[in-house]
Amino acid sequence: MPHTVESVIVAIDGPSGTGKSSTSKAVAAKLGLRYLDTGAQYRAITWWMITNGVDVEDAQAVATAAGKPVIVSGTDPTAPTITVDGLDASGPIRTQEVTSRVSAVSAVPEVRSIITDLQRSIAAQAAGGIVVEGRDIGTTVLPDADLKIFLTASPEARAARRSGELKGSDVHATREALIKRDAADSSRKTSPLAKADDAVEVDTTELTLDQVIECVVTLVEEKRAAGK
Numbered sequence: 001m002p003h004t005v006e007s008v009i010v011a012i013d014g015p016s017g018t019g020k021s022s023t024s025k026a027v028a029a030k031l032g033l034r035y036l037d038t039g040a041q042y043r044a045i046t047w048w049m050i051t052n053g054v055d056v057e058d059a060q061a062v063a064t065a066a067g068k069p070v071i072v073s074g075t076d077p078t079a080p081t082i083t084v085d086g087l088d089a090s091g092p093i094r095t096q097e098v099t100s101r102v103s104a105v106s107a108v109p110e111v112r113s114i115i116t117d118l119q120r121s122i123a124a125q126a127a128g129g130i131v132v133e134g135r136d137i138g139t140t141v142l143p144d145a146d147l148k149i150f151l152t153a154s155p156e157a158r159a160a161r162r163s164g165e166l167k168g169s170d171v172h173a174t175r176e177a178l179i180k181r182d183a184a185d186s187s188r189k190t191s192p193l194a195k196a197d198d199a200v201e202v203d204t205t206e207l208t209l210d211q212v213i214e215c216v217v218t219l220v221e222e223k224r225a226a227g228k
């Protein structure tokens with residue numbers, strides 16, 4: 001396949017509520033790139049485990065079932081989609097139940113291996129380039145990405161953003177749940193949440209979403225201008 005000048009792979013990692021999804025979608029739309037939400041894939045496999053009666057705390061049972069669900073991600077940044085066995089999973093993967101169980105499922109090495117292969121094949125098919133967001137994209141999934149960004153923000157800012165989305169939720173409970181999930185994601189053995197050595201860290205606590213988007217767009221354009 002010919003290598004176009006526009007083709008660029010951007011990895012955006014960081015904990016929950018730092019702005020990965022909003023930033024990645026907007027940057028991809030502005031630059032004409034595809035977009036992949038890898039968290040949605042881990043949520044989708046978790047939803048499948050729950051609805052198929054697999055005990056998500058039983059790592060062996062999760063590992064045995066990991067290859068069964070067929071997960072398909074649509075990568076248009078203006079209308080991303082996710083299906084499991086042909087069913088639209090975009091609503092059910094955002095429930096509190098899935099959110100509270102996803103870290104147990106995503107820690108299972110067999111799950112990570114299957115989902116990582118899927119992510120690499122989606123990135124390889126995105127001829128014009130792609131923005132991939134998650135926890136381990138820069139370190140593990142796409143270590144040769146042209147640009148790696150690691151977004152951070154204070155737990156207070158992240159909890160306020162998240163509880164703004166979940167109407168009626170308690171900001172303190174949201175903060176505790178975020179901290180617990182970060183700790184689980186950062187301490188697992190297989191490809192934990194971590195900043196790659198060559199990632200650019202952007203603290204979004206005091207930035208508006210538009211400022212973060214502008215910052216990442218500028219970094220991509222600088223990479224392109226430098227011939228990557």
Ligand SMILES: Nc1ncnc2c1ncn2[C@@H]1O[C@H](COP(=O)(O)OP(=O)(O)O)[C@@H](O)[C@H]1O
Nearest residue numbers: 016017018019020021022161165204207208209
């Ligand atoms: N810099 C920012 N300032 C204020 N709110 C933000 C900022 N970035 C994102 N948000 C909002 O915070 C919420 C979580 O953002 P999201 O992109 O889903 O984060 P992540 O994908 O890292 O979990 C969304 O409602 C989003 O609009």
Ligand SMILES: Nc1ccn([C@@H]2O[C@H](COP(=O)(O)OP(=O)(O)O)[C@@H](O)[C@H]2O)c(=O)n1
Nearest residue numbers: 016017038039040042102103106134135136
């Ligand atoms: N590359 C990734 C992306 C997500 N995940 C897992 O998937 C969960 C959900 O990710 P997400 O991006 O949807 O989370 P939020 O930022 O929306 O809260 C995380 O808490 C991780 O357990 C992962 O292990 N590796």
